[in-house]
Amino acid sequence: MKQPGFVFLSGSFREIQVKFLRQAHPVPISFLTKMDKEKIEELKIQTQKWLNEAQEFIQKVPPIQIYSAIGVVLFTIFLFIIIRLFKRKSSNTIVLTGLTGCGKTVLFYQLRDGSSHQGTVTSMEPNEGTFVLHSETTKKGKVKPVHLVDVPGHSRLRPKLDDFLPQAAAIVFVVDAVEFLPNCRAASEYLYDILTKANVVKKKIPLLLLCNKVDKVTAHTKDFIRKQLEKEIDKLRASRTALSSADIANEYTLGVPGEAFAFSQCQNKVTIAETSGLTGDISQLEQFIREHVKP
Numbered sequence: 001m002k003q004p005g006f007v008f009l010s011g012s013f014r015e016i017q018v019k020f021l022r023q024a025h026p027v028p029i030s031f032l033t034k035m036d037k038e039k040i041e042e043l044k045i046q047t048q049k050w051l052n053e054a055q056e057f058i059q060k061v062p063p064i065q066i067y068s069a070i071g072v073v074l075f076t077i078f079l080f081i082i083i084r085l086f087k088r089k090s091s092n093t094i095v096l097t098g099l100t101g102c103g104k105t106v107l108f109y110q111l112r113d114g115s116s117h118q119g120t121v122t123s124m125e126p127n128e129g130t131f132v133l134h135s136e137t138t139k140k141g142k143v144k145p146v147h148l149v150d151v152p153g154h155s156r157l158r159p160k161l162d163d164f165l166p167q168a169a170a171i172v173f174v175v176d177a178v179e180f181l182p183n184c185r186a187a188s189e190y191l192y193d194i195l196t197k198a199n200v201v202k203k204k205i206p207l208l209l210l211c212n213k214v215d216k217v218t219a220h221t222k223d224f225i226r227k228q229l230e231k232e233i234d235k236l237r238a239s240r241t242a243l244s245s246a247d248i249a250n251e252y253t254l255g256v257p258g259e260a261f262a263f264s265q266c267q268n269k270v271t272i273a274e275t276s277g278l279t280g281d282i283s284q285l286e287q288f289i290r291e292h293v294k295p
């Protein structure tokens, strides 16, 4: 006796079907194949009819119309591909920068875990992570994760910023609102360097000036900080333009020549906000991130 498994292993599906039917109903097999043949013949005739109709139609239509139709189809496909490529490139990277000690790492943890992780130390490596913002973890529906990078403020580690700028959707420049005045010059220099980078200017990467540590009563207001930074950048611009062109490291010049510098003159959008990484009052930062990384 043949094993049922053997029937399955040998021959095509059609053979197996015939073998099975031969065993079960020996008579209707010829009827089934006849039916099949008739159906195939019918299909052949129908296809031939359609082909003839299509040929007749094409012959009637002027060639210019056919070429235009092909052109429209090709253009639509091309447009579709371009849109897909463009969509894939939309970045979700937000870069946190600023002088050392301004509170970037605390903000990073607040955004990720909703906690300040007290006791942060000067960072020696960029802190990087892709996650759904802590405040959005309870949200229903799909939320796009954010790729957040916290670049250390130490002057020797700052060049790391250039690794992340090409893919940045937005930059957050953090300023210590308490210890602002003693660091105003250094912060302005760093900010000037960022605002004149080719990547930032050409791609018009939006920048948020984030006045952090506003939980302290001695913190300066964001308007005061903005004005002081504008004044300092104005001075820097004058001194840097006075240098011989060979010495100028910056790739682009800032603002409008002959006018006092204001952030509103920048090619990229510069906005200002306040946070406290320590207390978790970071709603303005979260809002900025979501404006540039759509959920």
Ligand SMILES: Nc1nc2c(ncn2[C@@H]2O[C@H](COP(=O)(O)OP(=O)(O)OP(=O)(O)O)[C@@H](O)[C@H]2O)c(=O)[nH]1
Pocket: 098, 099, 100, 101, 102, 103, 104, 105, 106, 107, 118, 119, 120, 121, 122, 123, 124, 151, 152, 153, 154, 212, 213, 214, 215, 216, 275, 276, 277, 278, 279
């Ligand atoms: N009062 C107050 N202190 C803060 C706040 N955010 C951070 N700090 C303190 O500031 C210090 C520096 O914070 P970090 O987050 O480590 O600073 P950073 O910008 O990452 O510094 P680098 O890694 O050196 O670039 C820590 O002692 C924090 O506790 C804040 O919102 N309010």
Ligand SMILES: [Mg+2]
Pocket: 104, 105, 106, 120, 121, 122, 123, 150, 152, 153
């Ligand atoms: Mg840090």
